[in-house]
Amino acid sequence: MASSAPLQPITGRLEGASFRIEFVSILAALVGVLSGLIAYVLYDLIGLFTNLAYYHEWSFHFRSLENTHLGPWIIVPILILIAIIGTPIYVIRDRRKRRSNQRPR
Numbered sequence: 153m154a155s156s157a158p159l160q161p162i163t164g165r166l167e168g169a170s171f172r173i174e175f176v177s178i179l180a181a182l183v184g185v186l187s188g189l190i191a192y193v194l195y196d197l198i199g200l201f202t203n204l205a206y207y208h209e210w211s212f213h214f215r216s217l218e219n220t221h222l223g224p225w226i227i228v229p230i231l232i233l234i235a236i237i238g239t240p241i242y243v244i245r246d247r248r249k250r251r252s253n254q255r256p257r
Contacts, residue, residue: 205229 199212206220220226 196212199214203211
């Protein structure tokens with residue numbers, strides 16, 4: 153049932169809510185700026201490690217791998233890296249799966 157009493161406007165100031173909105177907005181802006189800086193640094197690190205691995209040169213500049221001296225063999229280091237990183241992940245996931253199946257229910 154709806155009340156028949158007239159609605160009263162809020163006359164007090166909502167200073168606490170205003171402060172929180174401004175504070176959260178400033179925090180969101182800082183997180184955005186920080187995320188952008190981190191993305192820029194990671195992008196440069198990818199360029200650096202690519203240059204170190206394929207061209208043996210200390211540079212952040214991206215180059216095309218089209219004219220590399222490795223030719224089709226360029227895929228071999230990538231496959232080795234995937235095996236080195238992927239195998240422990242697969243083993244850990246498999247162990248967790250086996251442990252969860254052994255628990256009594």
